[in-house]
Amino acid sequence: MTTRQPLLKVAALRKTFDNNPILKGVSFELHKGGIIVLIGPSGGGKSTLLQCINCLTIPDGGEIEFDRQRLDIHSRPALYQHRQDVGMIFQEFNLFDHLSARDNITIALRKIKKLPRREADERARLELEQVGLADKAELYPAQLSGGQKQRVAIARALAMDPKVLLLDEPTSALDPELIGEVINVIKELAAKGMTMIMATHQISLIATLADHILFMEDGRIAEQGSPAELLGAGCASKTQGFCDRLNQLSGE
Amino acid sequence: MELSPFYQELFESLNRGLLMSVALIIPSALGGILIGIFAGCLRAFGNGLVRTLGNTYAAIFRGTPLVVQLFILYFGLPNLGLYLSPYAAAVTGFILCSGAYQSEYIRGALLSIKRGQYHGAQALGFTTLQTIFWIIIPQAIRRAIHGCGNEIIYLIKYSSLAYIVTCLELTGEGKTIATEYFRFTEVFTIIGLYYLALVSCAVLILKKIEQRLYIPGFGHK
Numbered sequence A: 001m002t003t004r005q006p007l008l009k010v011a012a013l014r015k016t017f018d019n020n021p022i023l024k025g026v027s028f029e030l031h032k033g034g035i036i037v038l039i040g041p042s043g044g045g046k047s048t049l050l051q052c053i054n055c056l057t058i059p060d061g062g063e064i065e066f067d068r069q070r071l072d073i074h075s076r077p078a079l080y081q082h083r084q085d086v087g088m089i090f091q092e093f094n095l096f097d098h099l100s101a102r103d104n105i106t107i108a109l110r111k112i113k114k115l116p117r118r119e120a121d122e123r124a125r126l127e128l129e130q131v132g133l134a135d136k137a138e139l140y141p142a143q144l145s146g147g148q149k150q151r152v153a154i155a156r157a158l159a160m161d162p163k164v165l166l167l168d169e170p171t172s173a174l175d176p177e178l179i180g181e182v183i184n185v186i187k188e189l190a191a192k193g194m195t196m197i198m199a200t201h202q203i204s205l206i207a208t209l210a211d212h213i214l215f216m217e218d219g220r221i222a223e224q225g226s227p228a229e230l231l232g233a234g235c236a237s238k239t240q241g242f243c244d245r246l247n248q249l250s251g252e
Numbered sequence B: 001m002e003l004s005p006f007y008q009e010l011f012e013s014l015n016r017g018l019l020m021s022v023a024l025i026i027p028s029a030l031g032g033i034l035i036g037i038f039a040g041c042l043r044a045f046g047n048g049l050v051r052t053l054g055n056t057y058a059a060i061f062r063g064t065p066l067v068v069q070l071f072i073l074y075f076g077l078p079n080l081g082l083y084l085s086p087y088a089a090a091v092t093g094f095i096l097c098s099g100a101y102q103s104e105y106i107r108g109a110l111l112s113i114k115r116g117q118y119h120g121a122q123a124l125g126f127t128t129l130q131t132i133f134w135i136i137i138p139q140a141i142r143r144a145i146h147g148c149g150n151e152i153i154y155l156i157k158y159s160s161l162a163y164i165v166t167c168l169e170l171t172g173e174g175k176t177i178a179t180e181y182f183r184f185t186e187v188f189t190i191i192g193l194y195y196l197a198l199v200s201c202a203v204l205i206l207k208k209i210e211q212r213l214y215i216p217g218f219g220h221k
């Protein structure tokens, strides 16, 4: 029985930058609790796709259906609401430089969700605890390590109670010894049933987390399937080849 | 110790002038900052027309001598039926001039904030205006603060131009005495010391404000 509605449905999404088609009709569905991993060569359009999903980049064509509602990309209130429902984690963290870890989390709660300061602070405390940074609430981004910044960014996104989380290479800007702490947080999220779409080159995340892999190349989904289908023994998929090359690069 | 009549009169006048100078400088500095933030935002974020308006304002007030601006405000506007007191004309001129310079610092700081800060805010559901107000401006102010402080120091000194629209402040009062007694060197040396004291106070206050606004990652404590 797979008649239940997908949480997110993307159909024929297109985006062109300066006459360069970057997304050439991308379609997929994501069910609640599902985890899609986006992989593929650099410039293939993974970041563009993720940014189109929450309309940080407005797509030129195609449809986005979220929670059974077709998203009207021309309605600003609809966009603002949509972005609250879709959390995003960036490669470069994008923490607000002038706010402490706590206020990075509370500012959206206070200014968008209009929560009173005390409730927002309490929520921030809980979220920081979840990512293991309860004692860093007062520190500013400049005082945090990359791994800590990314964990604050995850806490900040989660505090908005998003229905789906988009992660754009969440560990790519980190020193190797800091990757583990972020991966652990992401794995915990997965275990709790968070719906996610993640672009990553992190082999350990691809194989263990994905229940669906989209291999993107040249603005299209070149290949897709479950890890077993694409990475199973003896299968000669593009995904397999790509992962082999990643493995060689990371010297394994 | 009794001061000679000359010095008695001089200090009486200079102290009166000092009060007037302070009364000119404080509203001009605050007004200049506010106008600067406003105009800086228009220049950085406005669409075609609004941005042109902001740029034109800055171009005019940075491009013409303050003396000319003050003359027009005080001697020119009455032709249009608009009468300003010497004090009002001076403060208006200072605010507009200072605001033009401040807008330059603010605009530069606003434009220096990285795209990621906008993305971070927008991904959370902030509207463009909320993003600018809660995320971009607080950071830009901290980046602009040295330039803005510098402009305020300039303002303290060009506030001496108020006397040409007959608003008697420190320089004006001193000049009257100097002419009366024909003792220019002493009088202007003392006026200079008064300004030095004013600027030193301003530097101290600005430093305090900088410390208050200090955040790790934005300049030095």
Ligand SMILES: Nc1ncnc2c1ncn2[C@@H]1O[C@H](COP(=O)(O)OP(=O)(O)OP(=O)(O)O)[C@@H](O)[C@H]1O
Pocket (backbone or CB within 6 Å): A017, A018, A022, A040, A041, A042, A043, A044, A045, A046, A047, A048, A049
């Ligand atoms: N704002 C933009 N303006 C112009 N071109 C852009 C813009 N954003 C992305 N592109 C182009 O779109 C193409 C796809 O970029 P994108 O960042 O989506 O790729 P990616 O798959 O995420 O690559 P990577 O693995 O390197 O992150 C690139 O060629 C890039 O130059």
Ligand SMILES: [Mg+2]
Pocket (backbone or CB within 6 Å): A046, A047, A048, A168, A169, A199
């Ligand atoms: Mg990318």
